[in-house]
Amino acid sequence: MSEAFEPRIVGFLCNWCSYRAADLAGISRIKHAPNVRIIRVMCSGRVDPSFVLKALALGADGVMVAGCHPGECHYIEQNYKTIRRYGMLKHTLKAFGLEDDRVRLIWASAAEGQQLAEAIDRFVQDVRRLGPLNWPRFWNEDPARLAAVEKMAAEHAEAMEVPA
């Protein structure tokens, strides 16, 4: 099991509930998977869909967004906006061919250290099952392309002064 795939997951946690739930999990020494790397935002409503896209594009295998429970937002109702954006984002990501389990929205109150730890473990498990995402390779590794350009450059070499 030493070579088991360990997913890289970026977690956007709201300052008031879920980040504190993560703190509480720590204070209570509730062991959980180390795969979620946490970025603190003031509110889950701050989580711009582009943050999620950026994390995926930069090599994250999964993205977690966590906020206060609906109806319990520190900013009254902003996590409802999160629900709306998350709905649209998931719909779009599906069209991009992304597996459903790679992006997840969860709720955790500041008191739910245990629940957050369990949700993290579940999520990591689910992403681990999907394997690496490594999005950049979808457009990066195309040796045929490079070879063809090089070939063309070589054919035109006598006139070309293009740096290779």
Next chain:
Amino acid sequence: MSKGKLAIYWAASCGGCEISILGIQEKILEVDKAFDIVLFPCGADGKVREVEKLPDKSIDLCLFNGGIRTSEQEYMARLLRAKSRVLVAFGSCAHEGCVPGLGNLHTRKEIFETNYHDSPSLDNPGGTEPHHESSVPEGTLHLPEFYDTLKTLGQTVPVDYYLPGCPPESERIWEALEAILTGQLPPPGSVIGVNTTVCDVCKRKRTEKKIKAFKRTWEVVPDEETCLLEQGLVCCGPATRAGCGALCPQVNSPCIGCYGPNGGVEDYGARLMSALASVIDSNDPEEVERIVREGLPDPVGTLYRFSLASSLLRRSSRQAEAAKA
């Protein structure tokens, strides 16, 4: 003052940008006064061999339109980059991939499948497909390599300026040319245009937005006064850089976003997605899901119609497609 050298080249594009250049009408004479055209495959004669022979940086201005889909296009991009002092990604295709970039939702294999085998208007009994290398009795022939993923010009070579639009409005082209001619240029790498969005010039009446359902254009005859988005139409105006003069909303048609993102925006589709979702009038995840599913049956085609190739994700997951097949 001696005349400068001008190149206008097209890659993966439709040719509309060239028409738009001609749309500057009599001002084309001013252009002619200022420049010698060294390459303009659509409008004038000119040979790649001639360009190859030019010293580096000897072309004063190159307007390059189209995305990079083949190895030949990439070669031309590199060539023209080397030979030009100022390289302009001209029009949406070069700027952000545009509609040809939507091909990134599919693999090369799928595109060939459709283009050479499945298309209803096709007559290809032998099932011929283009190949990079073909052997004929006379020797080996090469066709350009067809890429799996379309790239923008900026993703291929360093670009000095971007001129957005599908196509760029003729007035904007002239303004840009004027700026170049007079040397009044913004810092290199920037978009030549204003930093605000279509709503700024759209005359429709706007109030606070709440959307219960997204409608498609054939479903409603919009009222002429009110903001189209508020009527449920997916109008991309709020997220789209101004410059077109809000032409589409003027004729009662929602903006489709051809001018691309506003300055400083990293992912056009994400901005639009976030904004549209924010004003959905529901707090229930299931209802939200339904509104989105029913209102945006093709989310990438709607949110990224012009910008898929330059978006953060650039293309769909090939894995998923492979799984589909």
Next chain:
Amino acid sequence: MKYAFYPGCSLEVNAAAYDVSVRAVARVLGVELVELDDWNCCGATEYFSQDELTACAVIARNLALVEPSMNQLTAPCAACFLNLKKVDRLMAEHPDLGGKINEALAAGGLHYDPGRVRVRHLLEVIHTDVGEEAIKAKVVRPLTGLRVAPYYGCQVVRPYKDVDDPEYPVKMDELFRWLGAEVVDYPVKSHCCGGHMTQISEPEAFELIRRLLQSALEYDTDVIACLCPMCQLNMDAYQSRVNGMFNTSFHIPVLYFTQLLGLALGVPEKDLGFGKEIVSAGPVIHAKLAAC
């Protein structure tokens, strides 16, 4: 209203009165019971004592046999009901176990997705789905004057607490009130009848039965209504031997609730399995119901 129906082994012979009365009242109330084709024994409590996975697989076979067009399964026997419900829940809550069960089912060409079938006890179906209004409208022979002690026993109300209150259930009480009976509100209505202990160790089992009959007697009961073949068997068939052991003189008939319900709905006694009980219910019923 249409339900897949799992009668269970007891209803074939020993609890035939339950079987006929269930089918009779279902007809009158417009409840369509579609008997599972080729159902097998649920294993009662015995299979779980030996091999959990096999016990679950044996039970799950029945769940898998429910036709795709149906999503509710009802069972009249408390033990069968609990076993079916428990396996559905276990499979849902413990995917690993669920996976193994399905692997076993696959050996018989079957598969079951937990949650596909909602397992209901017959009492829920009659009390909740048919409901007060429909039942009251069909009562032709109210049970006025008959003092009925509803006896729930254990496995319908526990461990899952969603059928009724696990300590102080009321649904049968309500049902008999709708039928016009005098409902005996006695404290042991969800206590244990001894279950299979009658087969293993009589002193313990008979003491449990005694407690029930004692309380029923103290509360002046004409007839005990129950909803499980095991409970009926223990309180009815062993009553004389309980009397023998404790020197008591209990003589309380024990019927299935559907028998009394059928009576109130006007089904002829002979179609309800009356007379199969060891402690005869005829005399007290005729005396009480004739009096009004």
Next chain:
Amino acid sequence: MSSTTRARKREWVDEVIAETPNGHRLRHCIQCGTCGGSCPNGAEMDYTPRAVFNLIVAGQKDKVLSSNTMWQCVSCYFCTARCPHQIPITDIMYTLKRMAIREGYGRTSDAPALAKAFTHYVDKYGRSFEMGLASRYHLLNRPLAAMKMGGMGFNMFKRGRMALTPSRIRQIDQLQAIIRKARQLGGAS
């Protein structure tokens, strides 16, 4: 599963937990005695369920499995419904019954024999068979009690509540295939 502590050596309590759905809650037992107080047969048990849990945690396997406690359990589920820590007590009793049978304990009660006789008919016919059960189990295990049962059996028979022949299911092969597979899969545990 999140845990606040690192892995420990596997003990008997871990086996009991592993064999019982939601068995981990056994560790939450606060020894309040609600189970022992609630049990209809609690007075007859060698150890109350509460005491059994303490013995399990203390690793007193032999004491537990040779006791009569689990065999006195009639699956009334009062303890499970009332347990303030939602411990699946009845299911733990089932686990102990299985362990006792498997490891050759359980001679203190007739319950294992009853269970075996019962499942024998289920395996064979797909249905239970009361008459067969009566003869097989009672005559073999409790000839004296069987005599006393006689009169009652006759009463039952008279009222058509006993059958002389078993009922069988049609697709017994299918059921047996399932049982075989389940036994094989369960073999590891």
Next chain:
Amino acid sequence: MAERVGVYVCHCGSNIAGMVDCEAVARWAKENVSDVAVSRDYKFMCSSLGQAMIEEDIRKEGLTRVVVAACSPHLHEKTFRRACSNAGLNPYLMQMCNIREHVSWVAQERDPATEKAKSLISAAVARVKRQEPLEPMKVGVNPRTLVVGGGIAGLQATLELADAGYPVVLVERSPSIGGHMAQFDKTFPTLDCSACILTPKMSEAYQHENVTLYSYAELEEVSGSVGAFKVRIRKRARSVREDLCTGCGACIEKCPRKVVDNDFEVGLGYRKAIYMPFPQAVPKIPVIDRENCTWFQRGKCRVCEKMCQPGAIDYDQQDEIIELDVGNIILATGWKLFDCRKIPQYGYGRLANVFTNMEFERLCNAAGPTSGKIVLRDGKTEPRSVAIVHCVGSRDKNHNEHCSAVCCMAALKFGHLVLEKTGAEVYSFYIDMRTNQKMYEEFYCRLLEEGMHFIRGRVAEITDAARMPGEEGKLIIQCEDTLLGRQRRIPVDMVILMGALEPQADAKELGLKCGISCSMAGWYTERHPKLDPVATMTDGVFVAGACQGAKDIPAAVAQGAAAAARVMGMITKGTVEIEPVVASIDEEGCSGCRICNNMCPYNAIEYDAGRNVSRVITALCKGCGTCVAACPAGVITGSHFNNEQIGAEIEGILWDARAAAGRGAAAAV
């Protein structure tokens, strides 16, 4: 010019270093993370030496940015900001990196923990380079404080503040202040009379020149923020004019309508339709219970009006809305009793002689319905045996997981009162006897001495089904005596259920109004469970008493006083600093699309129709950033959490993925 970043990795003793290789992380940061000028690890960064190290490096190494990898920013962000500030670096150019709570304390293995710490530091460095100097906003603190709840905790807080010379507004939901303590007879362990020690405080609060009391009133709405809250209070119509009423009680005496008192007397006694909850009520002004008043229900009567000489009865009185500015809010809303019917096997509501603890308090109280006589439900029979059942709805995952903290001692108190007043046998059925405060264990000993019986075992059921001789007509307690390991049945005449203390049913709702959260159970969440038990996550909102968790009178009083002290600190200082985390709109870029307009629940975004732009009203903005994410043109900026900063954080946090992906990813950035 490139920034010079200092990275400081804290060992936190072995708290972090035990799981994260701090030295290696610090070395790695210096060698691998760009623009890191200094990188050090140290035993305790929060110590004065640790802070001095940062200050010195800022001065000597010319650091322009600081990253501290230590605990949660919720713990020490202020500490390290101050250190930066001391050395002349803008405090907002410091970023904390949580490698304790989020890494070392939750990780199981050292290598992954160390790797995770690296990625968090990489993110923090990337982010801090893009952080901008900010100045906190200063807001004056209104010296007036709102206290919600007039029980003992709220009263204590009120009096502490008022005595210190600050104005207090005390809002109480019921017609009188006093809370649950007013219902008690004696208080443990000293057995002094509850009313004797409480009522002086009640009248003192009422008469205090600095206290404005709104009884029969509720907090409806809170807006604004620390130092300058605006609150709206609904003062419900008493139907009695407070300015005219003399509290003579003639109206009550003559009122013909008698009602079961389900509040103060918990159903054991009666009151009139016009009533004061109890004789020592404060304010001493009756209220008409309109639901039960003959005039309101049937349009006849008006006896009270006739009896009232000052003419204080006002049937047309309406609810009054009061709007006030306050600087701080103390919530002291107390607890409610568990509904013992939820445990049917204990028979409450079915078996007459099963009582709740609150019922028994009233039964013992000399001013109660039986004048302090302990009798059965029939009102006359004295019990010869009494069972006291602990943990009814407490320590029970089916209801409340928590220990209610007061029941053991209250049970001992009850035992004493029964023994003192009746000579009955008293049995206590307990799981664990918890007597861990001053003089509590001594009280337990006293009851052992007095002959109270203690049976260790949670009661399984209480029944009237007699099983053996001696049980007839009794309530039988069935349990396991766990110390004997045997089942027991004990017949008694009377049972007292020690019902759990639960959060108020609307605690969550009130918490939301004030912007504070509740635990899963519904208790208000304090800022830190050990070190900051009275403050909350929302500045300027404090909690006191049982609304924060079940507690007894001494603890509630202490917390009330502590909350008051915290508020006084704020008032004395005069101003508070507010985090400059706010949104702003670039009006040049704004096209006036108005998407953001209904994003803000605080109405901090206004639309200027003339200029066709939207604008953020900074004073109202709370900095959540929801509008920032909504802006389609990307022209709203959220300070300290802007797109560049978070974008850099994402890049940094995935440094290893980028390293692995190579060129393609580099091109994407």
